[in-house]
Amino acid sequence: MDRSFRLLLAEKLADSLASPLPSGTPRHVYGRVSLPGKVTAVIGMRRAGKTTFLHQLRRERLAQGIGRERLPYLNFEDERLTGLSAEHLLLVIDEYYRRFPALRGSETVTWCFDEIQVVPGWERFVRRLLDTEKVEVFVGGSSADLLSREIATALRGREWEVVIHPFSFLEFLRHHGHDLPASLDFLSAPDRSRLEHALLEYLSVGGFPEVQGVDGETRLRLLRDYVDVAILRDVVERYGVSNIAGLRWLVRHLLGNPASRFSAERFYAALKSQGIAIAKDTVHQLLGYLEDCFLVRPLWVEAASERKRMANPRKAYPVDPGLIPLYDRTGRANLGHALETVVMLELERRGARITYVRTGDDLEVDFLARYGDGREELIQVCADLDDPHTRDREVRALVSAASAFPEARQILITLAPPGRQDVPAPVAVVPAFSWLLGRAYETRS
Numbered sequence: 001m002d003r004s005f006r007l008l009l010a011e012k013l014a015d016s017l018a019s020p021l022p023s024g025t026p027r028h029v030y031g032r033v034s035l036p037g038k039v040t041a042v043i044g045m046r047r048a049g050k051t052t053f054l055h056q057l058r059r060e061r062l063a064q065g066i067g068r069e070r071l072p073y074l075n076f077e078d079e080r081l082t083g084l085s086a087e088h089l090l091l092v093i094d095e096y097y098r099r100f101p102a103l104r105g106s107e108t109v110t111w112c113f114d115e116i117q118v119v120p121g122w123e124r125f126v127r128r129l130l131d132t133e134k135v136e137v138f139v140g141g142s143s144a145d146l147l148s149r150e151i152a153t154a155l156r157g158r159e160w161e162v163v164i165h166p167f168s169f170l171e172f173l174r175h176h177g178h179d180l181p182a183s184l185d186f187l188s189a190p191d192r193s194r195l196e197h198a199l200l201e202y203l204s205v206g207g208f209p210e211v212q213g214v215d216g217e218t219r220l221r222l223l224r225d226y227v228d229v230a231i232l233r234d235v236v237e238r239y240g241v242s243n244i245a246g247l248r249w250l251v252r253h254l255l256g257n258p259a260s261r262f263s264a265e266r267f268y269a270a271l272k273s274q275g276i277a278i279a280k281d282t283v284h285q286l287l288g289y290l291e292d293c294f295l296v297r298p299l300w301v302e303a304a305s306e307r308k309r310m311a312n313p314r315k316a317y318p319v320d321p322g323l324i325p326l327y328d329r330t331g332r333a334n335l336g337h338a339l340e341t342v343v344m345l346e347l348e349r350r351g352a353r354i355t356y357v358r359t360g361d362d363l364e365v366d367f368l369a370r371y372g373d374g375r376e377e378l379i380q381v382c383a384d385l386d387d388p389h390t391r392d393r394e395v396r397a398l399v400s401a402a403s404a405f406p407e408a409r410q411i412l413i414t415l416a417p418p419g420r421q422d423v424p425a426p427v428a429v430v431p432a433f434s435w436l437l438g439r440a441y442e443t444r445s
Contacts, residue, residue: 005088008080010095016073021059024052025175025209027164030350030439033057034136035160039126042140044164045294045319046234047226049209050140051075053164054112057138061110069100070109077115086121093129109135117141123155130158165294165345166320167207169436173198175212184434195433199415203338206322223322227251227295234293241286246271246278250286254296254316256327259340259366261313262287262298287316294319297344302355302368315356317341335415336383339432340366343381343413346436352377359404363397368405376408381432385416391423398427411435 027049034040042050058071074092076084097104111129116122116139126137167175178198181191205211208226211219231251235241249271254262264283271278290296297317303309318324321338328334344367347354352369357378359365367379378401385391398410410427413435423429430438 002088002091005081005084006091006095008078009074009088009092012074012078013072013092013095017069017071021062022052022055023059024049024056025167025171026056027053028168028170028349029053029162029164032160033162034138036136037130037158038160039130039155039158040136040138040160040162041155042138042162042164043294045166045226046229047208047210048164048166048294048319050164051114052209053162054114054138054140058110058112066110070103070107071112072096072109073112073114074116075114076118081118084119086119086125089119089122089125093133105134107134109133110138111135112138113140115141127155127158163294163348165207165349166322167209167212168346168349169199169202169342169433172202172207172212175209180437184437195437196415196431199433199436200335203321203335203342204325206320208320208322211322219322220326224326227255227323227326230290230293230295234295235286235289239285239289241289243278243282243286245276246282247286249274249276250283251290251295252327254287254290255318255323256329258317258321258324258334258337259315259344260337262316263313287314297348299344299367300355302357312358317344319345336381339383339413339415340381342436343367343379343432346439347379350439357401357404359397359400361400363393363400365397365401368401368408376405377411378402378405378408379411379413381413383415383432385412385414385423385429388422395423395427402426 042053044050054073058073061071062068096109103109113122113126116126118141119125122139126139129135129137170180173180176198178194181187181195187195205219206223208223211222214222231244231247235247236244241247250267253267264280264287268278268280268283287296287298291298295318297319299315299317300309301312301314303312318341321341324334324338324341344354347367347369350369350371352371354370355368357365357368365378366381367377369377369379371377378398380394380398382390382394385394394412398412402408402410412423412427412429413432414429415432
């Protein structure tokens with residue numbers, strides 16, 4: 001068996017060093033993607049593009065002048081590798097340095113291991129590789145098999161996480177070949193119209209790479225398949241969930257009511273009225289599982305005490321706006337919730353710590369974002385500002401919340417055209433496309 005594994009692994013290693021590097025739309029990651037002495041774990045929702053990102057890292061290093069022989073890649077999702085263990089992984093290292101003995105200890109080798117979680121004991125192998133060789137290591141795999149808390153335990157503090165969501169608006173533009181204007185400060189009317197139209201398309205189609213450019217029926221079928229796989233493989237199989245009916249009801253509720261408050265007690269009562277038995281604790285567990293596999297992104301209320309935080313309902317967002325139409329019962333585009341979802345996901349990409357705010361006068365601000373450099377932002381999302389009552393409510397909520405967070409910048413993100421917002425200072429009204437792209441312009445080299 002060891003000989004057959006050795007031959008197969010040697011073949012896969014040789015292929016990875018000789019085959020053309022797969023291409024793909026460049027992903028924009030804020031912050032560092034690696035640290036010396038750490039394993040970079042690339043995690044995220046299925047089909048979001050984690051494997052493509054690993055190849056992007058290889059292409060970037062090749063462009064920096066690193067030799068192709070120092071960029072090995074192995075994908076372990078191969079039925080011929082059934083029964084492979086951590087001990088067998090050492091065969092790969094031995095075979096590599098047999099081919100390139102001069103590199104051992106002299107040059108850093110960048111190893112990319114995809115779907116490595118299928119190999120029992122892979123964590124021990126990776127730790128040993130870091131400790132004994134001059135390497136940097138990237139691992140990627142199915143979301144529920146590379147959970148944040150489990151990686152931290154398994155790698156004993158040697159992990160560095162990079163989360164890959166479906167395309168951001170910036171990546172969506174790149175994928176479809178849209179040229180970005182030189183500046184967002186002085187846009188021509190055609191450039192503004194082009195960006196506004198692209199954003200509306202993005203809010204409808206979403207950012208999963210595989211669904212770009214396909215017809216609507218095919219897109220919804222693909223997205224439904226993604227959800228089904230996440231339910232069955234990342235939740236049911238992994239956690240041994242037996243109440244599949246309750247789980248499916250929960251998924252339909254969360255994806256069909258994006259950006260809404262979610263009460264486990266009310267959901268429990270609703271299922272009970274439908275004759276579906278489920279425990280309240282089970283509802284909380286299932287929500288946690290859906291968060292683990294990145295299908296849903298829950299949000300806590302901002303609170304000074306844990307008791308108050310737990311007493312308030314959470315809000316829940318899908319990991320991509322394209323998932324919203326799967327369970328929408330209205331039959332019309334919900335631009336407001338789709339835009340709020342996109343803003344929330346962009347805040348996650350930027351590394352913000354996010355909560356929502358309930359004010360003392362029973363108003364709500366969509367997001368309180370805190371950044372590592374100490375900045376705070378109160379963010380309200382409102383697709384349409386034409387209705388004066390809606391506009392007044394959104395602004396009053398920001399002003400009210402600002403009394404509790406006086407250092408926070410107050411931002412109102414909208415799809416509304418410029419020049420039609422009668423909003424007093426200090427609230428900054430920002431076009432949605434400008435806010436979604438702005439941080440990328442700030443970080444341009």
